[in-house]
Amino acid sequence: GAVRRRRRRRRRRPTPTSTPPHPTLSASPPRETAAAGRRRRRRRRLRRRGAARRGARGLERPPVFVAPFPPSFPPAPAMSLEAEDPAAAPADEPPPPPPYESVANLPESAVEGEGNKALAIVVSDPVKQGEGMQAYVSYRVATKTSLPQYRWAEFSVIRRFRDFAWLQSRLMDRNPGIIIPPVPEKNVVAKYSFNADFIERRRAALQVFLNRCAEHPTLRQSADLQLFLEANEEVWAAEANSGGAGGAVDKKVSRLGLSLKSLGQSVSRALHISTPDASVESTLTEDPEYERTKAYIRSLVSHLDDAHREAAGLVKQQKEQADALARFGTSVILLGNTESGKLGNAFSELGNQADSLSVDLARHAETTGREFEAPLKEWALTAASVKKVMQARSVALLELETAAESVNMRSGKLKRLQATVNTPPDKITGAERDLQDANRKHDAAKEHYEYMKSQMAKELVRFQEQKANDLAKVMADFTKTQANNCRVVADAWGSLVPRLEQLQSQQAAGAE
Incomplete structure (x- = not known):
């Protein structure tokens, strides 16, 4: 009671009419508490960190240039950002x-x-x-x-x-x-x-x-x-370091959770726990043409992997042949050093030609690896990326089916509550709210799935056109390279044939 009386007396005191003191001459403000100081510093850190992240995503300010600019390109203003602590990065990185x-x-x-x-x-x-x-x-x-x-x-x-x-x-x-x-x-x-x-x-x-x-x-x-x-x-x-690269792991966990949820709802359907609602489709299937495309992509990945593996083996064999030819050339040159006259010269010429040809074969193996094996590897990995997108579409379809089952279950629950006598109104209101929430989730899942369908329709056409053009060029370049290599090898060995045949004739005449 005494406290309330003192508060009432303070409120009754007249407000002073004199001019308030100048802000610069007023008394110092009250000292902030330790908790208020901590909150103020935390808000300031969060604002700085948010500004740094917004600048990183939107590139609102130019990066700091270290190298000097030419006179026609003025330097950008320096930017002060508070980077994330490196200790926050994963331990294994x-x-x-x-x-x-x-x-x-x-x-x-x-x-x-x-x-x-x-x-x-x-x-x-x-x-x-x-x-x-x-x-x-x-x-x-x-x-x-x-x-x-x-x-x-x-x-x-x-x-x-x-x-x-x-x-x-x-x-x-x-x-x-x-x-x-x-x-x-x-x-x-x-x-x-x-x-x-x-x-x-x-x-x-x-x-x-x-x-x-x-x-x-x-x-x-x-x-x-x-x-x-x-x-x-x-x-x-x-x-x-902000953790933006963890999407793949999150997707795997999400996919596993959705699969388990779908299994549980399948059991629920088998036990007739929920009452289906004809307004929402509970069993969804893909278009038959898309299913054929999925089968084609699976086959394509397998065959591209096989083709790349054999191409890698071909490149390895060509490199080994070049090394073997170089060793053969060295051994023949050494053999020619033990002989005299035209026979020694012939061995030396044969060894030098083999050594020179080994360099051409090694260069040819590098070209084959760069222009044939590497593109096959790239397209094998690209086809695997198509499989990942198709798996993501399957996950989106599973989410849509899960959302449809949730709508069916909540719709059936609401009908049962409405059909039951003396059901409390708050239960019916809660069931209606749950049904509205399930419908919103279903609409979002359907919109996401339809968006993926429309995107993939364009992406698959683009993939097929680009694949056909690139692989046709790869095969054409490969055959030209092989034909050119065969001509180089044939010309190199063919240039020795007349002289070696002449040497053979001379040796045969001398023996007679």
């Missing part, structure tokens, strides 16, 4: 790459050979970074573009293999129904041996991956692709 002079203007010849594309990308300069198990290879990704969303016409960044894998995973997560080009497969043994041939093959495959993305009408406009190509190391490390 090495820390982010060290700072590089990552974004710089390029000379005119940096992306030559790419024609007049709107977005041309070259992956070059593989460099080993680090030692031991933490070692990796970095690549310079040079871009030349005329697309308006990019801030510069020519620029480059430094990326490593896991950054390319991150980009592919992000594109798969954010572009349902689109066939994402493949990145090369991981090869732990070859990676840690740092074999030059392996590094060159991976570099070429990564360049093909980026240019396939740049040629795609939808992926070309992707903000994730632009972030990969433009962002400096600070922005890129903050985005890559």
Whole structure:
């Protein structure tokens, strides 16, 4: 009571009419509590982190350029971003790459050979970074573009293999129904041996991956692709460490959960727990033409894998033949050194021709690997990517069927409650609310599935056209290369035939 009386007396006091003191002369504000200070600092950190992430996704501010600009290209203002703590990265992943002079203007010849594309990308300069198990290879990704969303016409960044894998995973997560080009497969043994041939093959495959993305009408406009190509190391490390590459794992878990849920609902249907509603279809099937396409893709993946395996064996055999011919040439030259006269000269000439021809065969094996084996491998991986998109469509269909079953079950429950005498109104209201929520989920799942169907209809046509054009060129180039190699080998050995036949005649006449 005494407290309330004091509060009433304070409210009755007249408000002072004098002019309030100047803000600069007023008394100091009350001292904030420790909890308020912690909350204020936490809000400030969250605002800074949100600004950094928004800048990384939208590229609202240009990356920090380390290399000097030409006079005609003024430098962008520096950007201060608070990067994610590297310790927050997964334990099994090495820390982010060290700072590089990552974004710089390029000379005119940096992306030559790419024609007049709107977005041309070259992956070059593989460099080993680090030692031991933490070692990796970095690549310079040079871009030349005329697309308006990019801030510069020519620029480059430094990326490593896991950054390319991150980009592919992000594109798969954010572009349902689109066939994402493949990145090369991981090869732990070859990676840690740092074999030059392996590094060159991976570099070429990564360049093909980026240019396939740049040629795609939808992926070309992707903000994730632009972030990969433009962002400096600070922005890129903050985005890559934010956990954005975990979509594949989440999809597997989601797929498993949906399968178990579908199994449980199938049991429920068998036990007649739910009452079907004719307004929502509970059993969904794919179009027969699409099912035939799925069977074709499965067969295509298998046959492309077989063709690539045999092509790799052919390249290996050609390399072994070149090595064997080089060893044969050396041994014949040494044999000629033990002979005198025309016979010794003939052995030496034969050995030199074999040694020279071994170089041509080794070069031919490299050409076959680059122009025949590598494209077959790429298309085998691309067909596997088509299978992944089809699996995602199956998951979308399963989600739609699950949503339809949920609508049926809640509709049946509502009908039973309405048919029961003296049912409390709140139960009926709750059942109606659940049914509305189930209908919203069903509509969203149907919209997602129909979107994937429309996207895949266009993507499969594009895939078939591109595959037919590329593989036809691959086969034509392969036959031309083989024919040319056969002519080179025939001419090389044929040039020796007249002289060796003449030597044989002379030796036969001398023996007589």
